[in-house]
Amino acid sequence: MEKTTMEVGADGVAVIAFTNPPLNLLSSDLILGSFKEKYEQALRRDDVKAIVITGSNGKFSGGFDVNTFVGRRKGEEPKPGYISIDVLTDIFEAAKKPSVAAIDGVAFGGALEIAMICHARISTSTAQLGLPELQFGLIPGFGGTQRLPRLVGLSKALEMMLMSKPLKADEAHVLGLVDAIAPQEELVMTARQWALEILEQRRPWIPSIYRNDRLEPLGKAREILKFARAQAQKQAPNLQHLLLCIDAIEKGVVSGSRAGLLKEAEDFQKVLHSHTCKCLVNVFIAQCATSKVPRITDIGLVPRRVNKIAVLGGGLMGSGIATVLILNKYYVILKEVNEKFLEAGINRIKANLQSHVQKGKMPEENFETALTLLKGVLDYENFRDVDLVIEAVIENVPLKQQVFADLETYCPPHCILASNTSTIDINLIGETTKSHDRIVGAHFFSPAHVMPLLEVVRTQKTSPQVIVDLLELGRRFIDCAISKFGMPMGPFRTIDLIGFGVFAAVGVQFLKSFPERCYKSALMQVLLEDKRAGEATRKGFYLYDIRRKASPDPEMTKYIEKSRSIAGVTPDPQLMKLADKDIVEMLFFPVVNESCRILDEGIALKASDLDIASVMGRGFPRYRGGIMFWADNLGSKYICSKMETWAKKYGDFYKPCAYLAERAAKGASLRAPVEQANSRL
């Protein structure tokens, strides 16, 4: 199928449209094939005076199809700079006929870069424009590092690129990236007129690449770049592509845009074949795949509307869940067992929302409006018209069974009854009810308003409609040494944050269900005896000041020694001098082992879902591709042999499971699909 079309109107304007639904994604073949062909035709034809570039079906284009990057081997791409300089700059931007981009929907990555070679941009009010290449471990490859700073200034351009943050049309208009906003039905017409007005010299005709009016003076520019570099090094010390992006921008500012384009082209080749790019593309593809469940999402079910949601329990989890729901504009009922707990829960939600305001993620004026969506209650009377209930009470089977029996009595028949349990079997929770088809696990990851992951756990009887409804809910949220390895915080800091109480309750469930798979330590008990229960008590594994800043506590050695003497263990000198790499492996290989079991038992549908769970729910570094992708890069054989060695020395906690052992014996990948009966998502 032709992926670019061209129509020439009686006004002498050729409208070239990307027609590669649903997102009009681009590729080198498309640009050098049908797009270049049409553009050159328009430049040659005498009846064409000006050009408009647009996209079909209400979308300009989502940018380059990232699958085409990872599939290619070195040498298969056109020579560096050919598309960016020889074609886009020297033929299209330098052409004797003016061009205007008509942007509806998204113009991301390479698509915005093409829009920026045009001599003006007209968009609808709902359009979004961005250069999010860095989220894939890439840098903009078609002049974006040079043209964006020239159109919106250096500071804004750096923010957009380094944070992969798109602009909405109105801001893009204010900043000058978009020249005018037009209603959707008049978009192309406005762009045609604009192009003709450029030709008639009634509007400026300055190629973006030569503009300097928005660039900061050199001294100031150097300061901005220095600051950006320091920030990038601090926030992402393991990632090189951020610095390469800044280098390319700097080259253009200091030595001129031509030199900048050349530097960008060279560096784009470097990052295109990098391991980081492969890992980040894997996370993106895996994330898209999470919304596809065989025999559930492919049978034509449409998600039902969910307006009002009740949350049971206002503890750390419940208040986090309520916060994320409010932030997504759901009306929320928060139920607690008494006034004191209810007030504490509401205060937690207020604090969560405040922290959103402080981080600039929510305007101050929206704080009060957000709170109007929340209602605290002590009984079930307000549950009579809720569409979804999420239970987040403590991990106790009889209590949860009682809660679900009550819910069955008070909630309307269409209402989804979800449990946030992380450890208890959902079948068991709903055992005493008759509502098996609408009971489901909706497991949020702590802190729920920060971790953008919703794990949907179905029972054999959960209806496909309920799963589709929850997947839609999750989709709406997501649209949106260990720390040296890239984790946001190490395991001890995480336990402090969650709190020892929750951790101990979860530990009991694990120990009961899988004693041979758990590592039992007396340390937490010893700390609890001294009223150290984590960050909430300002003392856990770390000490906390009033601003929640953690610092190491020299007293910890005393507790560790006590715990060792209770357990009767003497420190292994080898463990005292582990390298960072060994620590990472000893911590994460058991996670890989457990992930293999989850796949083998059909608890998870596919390995890529575990990649997403690790990235979104546990903060596993995105640029390492997710837990299973990372594991496969090390190889099943390597992981298995390491674990066998540790199992001999340190016990069965490290024993490789059958799945891992089998794959290692065959030298097979851990991510290759499993023949399994019926997964639980």
Ligand SMILES: C[C@H](O)CC(=O)SCCNC(=O)CCNC(=O)[C@H](O)C(C)(C)COP(=O)(O)OP(=O)(O)OC[C@H]1O[C@@H](n2cnc3c(N)ncnc32)[C@H](O)[C@@H]1OP(=O)(O)O
């Ligand atoms: C050389 C250049 O400088 C390099 C580049 O251009 S790099 C690419 C830059 N582009 C991007 O970062 C865009 C990434 N995509 C997105 O942010 C979102 O998909 C979007 C906002 C464009 C659209 O969102 P939405 O309408 O919800 O659609 P969404 O479900 O995400 O995507 C639809 C399908 O397109 C796929 N897709 C979206 N963007 C893609 C991309 N850039 N490459 C490959 N596939 C992509 C999705 O995986 C999904 O596939 P599926 O139907 O098989 O699940």
